[in-house]
Amino acid sequence: MTKNISLRKAKEAKNDEFYTPWDPIEKEINSYLEFNPDVFRGKTILLPADDPFESNFFKFFALHFKEYGLKKLIATSYDGSPIVNTQLSLFDDESEQTNRFYRAYKIELEDVEDINHDGVFNLDDVEALLNNEKYKLNHGNRSKVLSYLKGDGSYPAGDFRSQEVTRLRDQADIIITNPPFSLFREFMNWIKPTEKKFLVIGNNNAVTYKEIFPLIKNNIIWLGVHNGDMSFRVPDDYPPRKTRYWVDEHNQKWRSLGNIDWITNLDHGRRHQPLSLMSMEQNIRFSRHKQVREDGYVHYYNFDGIEVPYYDAIPNDYDGVMGVPITFLGKYNPEQFEIIGMDIKDEAEKLGIKPIGEKWCKIYFDQGGTGHFSPNMRNLVVLKNNKARSIYRRVLIRAKHPVKKGD
Numbered sequence: 001m002t003k004n005i006s007l008r009k010a011k012e013a014k015n016d017e018f019y020t021p022w023d024p025i026e027k028e029i030n031s032y033l034e035f036n037p038d039v040f041r042g043k044t045i046l047l048p049a050d051d052p053f054e055s056n057f058f059k060f061f062a063l064h065f066k067e068y069g070l071k072k073l074i075a076t077s078y079d080g081s082p083i084v085n086t087q088l089s090l091f092d093d094e095s096e097q098t099n100r101f102y103r104a105y106k107i108e109l110e111d112v113e114d115i116n117h118d119g120v121f122n123l124d125d126v127e128a129l130l131n132n133e134k135y136k137l138n139h140g141n142r143s144k145v146l147s148y149l150k151g152d153g154s155y156p157a158g159d160f161r162s163q164e165v166t167r168l169r170d171q172a173d174i175i176i177t178n179p180p181f182s183l184f185r186e187f188m189n190w191i192k193p194t195e196k197k198f199l200v201i202g203n204n205n206a207v208t209y210k211e212i213f214p215l216i217k218n219n220i221i222w223l224g225v226h227n228g229d230m231s232f233r234v235p236d237d238y239p240p241r242k243t244r245y246w247v248d249e250h251n252q253k254w255r256s257l258g259n260i261d262w263i264t265n266l267d268h269g270r271r272h273q274p275l276s277l278m279s280m281e282q283n284i285r286f287s288r289h290k291q292v293r294e295d296g297y298v299h300y301y302n303f304d305g306i307e308v309p310y311y312d313a314i315p316n317d318y319d320g321v322m323g324v325p326i327t328f329l330g331k332y333n334p335e336q337f338e339i340i341g342m343d344i345k346d347e348a349e350k351l352g353i354k355p356i357g358e359k360w361c362k363i364y365f366d367q368g369g370t371g372h373f374s375p376n377m378r379n380l381v382v383l384k385n386n387k388a389r390s391i392y393r394r395v396l397i398r399a400k401h402p403v404k405k406g407d
């Protein structure tokens with residue numbers, strides 16, 4: 001591995017320790033329940049990167065176990081996690097501090113009960129359950145629900161790729177988590193997204209991966225409902241940053257990211273709602289985007305389609321191919337649009353995107369353009385009024401039922 005690659009890998013692995021707060025989990029899960037109140041009924045849910053003592057995913061599903069009609073809830077923690085029982089604990093249980101163990105384990109719940117007999121099942125009971133079972137383990141006794149994971153010759157304990165966790169995947173109906181970002185591609189392959197139901201958090205770039213985009217294009221997987229900005233708890237040793245970083249009143253460090261997506265194959269209402277759009281003529285007159293009012297819709301220089309710089313400026317009466325920013329995927333309704341492809345490296349030629357050519361390059365560099373462009377590259381570009389512009393990353397779409405004049 002070259003130095004650069006290992007530095008990048010180390011940096012990516014750092015980003016693995018972003019812990020999901022309760023609110024975005026609740027908001028997102030509610031969207032699937034609104035669409036199908038029985039979405040989790042009778043199902044086994046696996047949370048494969050979730051220390052039950054730390055993870056809000058575990059806390060959330062344990063709390064709603066009966067209400068959602070779960071058959072089983074399984075969560076596994078990872079041996080390599082720097083936070084295993086060190087911080088971010090959901091429960092401030094000082095008495096347990098001396099009894100910490102640093103090994104990976106799994107919890108398998110088939111029922112939950114009102115342990116403290118106060119007449120309701122709530123987070124106090126989840127806490128009591130975890131602490132009771134952990135106490136048993138720490139004192140050499142067997143627990144019916146909590147056990148250590150062992151790992152195998154290839155992977156450490158709790159690694160989603162280990163045989164133990166893979167066997168749990170095989171018995172799960174739905175896999176849900178915020179997985180380690182540095183292993184996102186591998187994690188998505190491991191899930192078997194064509195066979196298993198899943199809901200995961202990922203970085204928006206992930207939708208452009210060659211393993212993921214074809215599944216989105218073919219409506220096998222899609223984006224969830226609440227994409228964009230999300231805040232995460234991060235471990236103590238994360239260095240401060242100028243932006244998108246703060247420490248709360250409990251001394252907990254936080255980071256926020258603006259490019260987070262939920263990725264899933266669970267159905268939800270948003271993907272059946274059509275985007276409300278204007279015609280091309282109306283957009284050019286009334287769009288809230290100055291660029292659209294001033295430039296209109298430019299035809300690509302090297303591809304038969306038009307450039308649409310904002311998803312809410314998609315003209316509803318255009319029947320050809322349109323290039324839209326990837327934020328469109330968060331608004332995509334497969335009954336309204338068809339996805340043709342994306343201008344990613346391996347796809348460009350198949351899609352009919354032509355090389356940008358000598359002429360475009362010359363005009364671009366003569367006008368002071370920077371960056372690496374050579375005539376045989378197949379980036380999407382435009383040339384208008386002798387001004388050359390390169391366009392970054394577009395999803396190519398076509399309306400299924402474009403509005404016809406007079407409709």
Ligand SMILES: C[S@@+](CC[C@H](N)C(=O)[O-])C[C@H]1O[C@@H](n2cnc3c(N)ncnc32)[C@H](O)[C@@H]1O
Pocket residue numbers: 015016017018019020021048049050051054055056057077078080081082158159160161177178179180181183
């Ligand atoms: C982004 S964090 C999210 C944790 C938790 N799912 C949540 O949402 O709060 C990813 C977690 O995966 C763990 N992890 C890293 N590599 C892993 C692996 N190979 N297998 C399983 N978990 C792993 C990290 O230690 C970390 O706890």
